[in-house]
Amino acid sequence: MDSRAQLIDRVNALHDEGEHQKIIALIEQLPPSSMGYELTCLLARAYINYAQPYMDSFSEHINRAAELLRSVEAEGLSDPLWYYRIGSALYWLDQEESALTYLEQCVAMDPSNAYAPELIEQCKRALDRRRIVRPVDFARLVSYFEEKDYTYEVEDGRLHTGFTHGFFIFSIANDGTDLCMWSAVREEVSMELRSRLLQGCNDWNSSTTWPKVYVATLDDGRQRLCAEQFTIIRLGMTDAQLFDNIDRFISAAEAFFKDQIERVPALGGTAE
Known part of the structure; x- marks a missing residue:
């Protein structure tokens, strides 16, 4: 097994343990030019999972994830996980309309994705909350x-x-x-x-x-x-x-x- 494959295995093991901050530290010690598509996406995933709404830096972390994903957009267009991850980032940035487009494309490409449908519903509910005027009781x-x-x-x-x-x-x-x-x-x-x-x-x-x-x-x-x-x-x-x-x-x-x-x-x- 080469060193990159070992690194990816290590990242996935840390992900399973919920050690997202360690993943960020591990990947970001690499030269950006050597990261490649998969590690860039895994770093973005770590930023999304590490960010919590109570953090002052929440939006900064989510924006970082979105930037990373956009940097590999050309390769991501054929990957349903890329659509899911950027859709997730945009959802947390309160850009539900854009998020919905990416998440629906994820489901179209991979109907087995277990998480995208729920996030799609959350996007729709968030949009309804801003669009539908109802009596206040x-x-x-x-x-x-x-x-x-x-x-x-x-x-x-x-x-x-x-x-x-x-x-x-x-x-x-x-x-x-x-x-x-x-x-x-x-x-x-x-x-x-x-x-x-x-x-x-x-x-x-x-x-x-x-x-x-x-x-x-x-x-x-x-x-x-x-x-x-x-x-x-x-x-x-x-x-x-x-x-x-x-x-x-x-x-x-x-x-x-x-x-x-x-x-x-x-x-x-x-x-x-």
């Missing part, structure tokens, strides 16, 4: 939290949940015309801190479009820092639009709360 609101696997409770037609810095309430309001998103810092503070909280809200509201933030005075005089946003839904939304609105509200409210807790430590439970 409470069930669709709940579906966001189900898909994200977030913990939540439903009470009186409102969805309650919590994140790092605040608790959140979501509902369909005004006879179904608005999505109401509300949140507040977990800790309430004394009236003496109201002016500092108001200044933080004024700074945010003057420089940021959404969400609106404000200070609420409770019955006992304690001060609660809140964020709120109403989004018009009477004309319906795609899943992507709905989910993006919820995502942005949560991330923006959490960012605001984090900043204010740093400015006013009592909001984080620190003694005043």
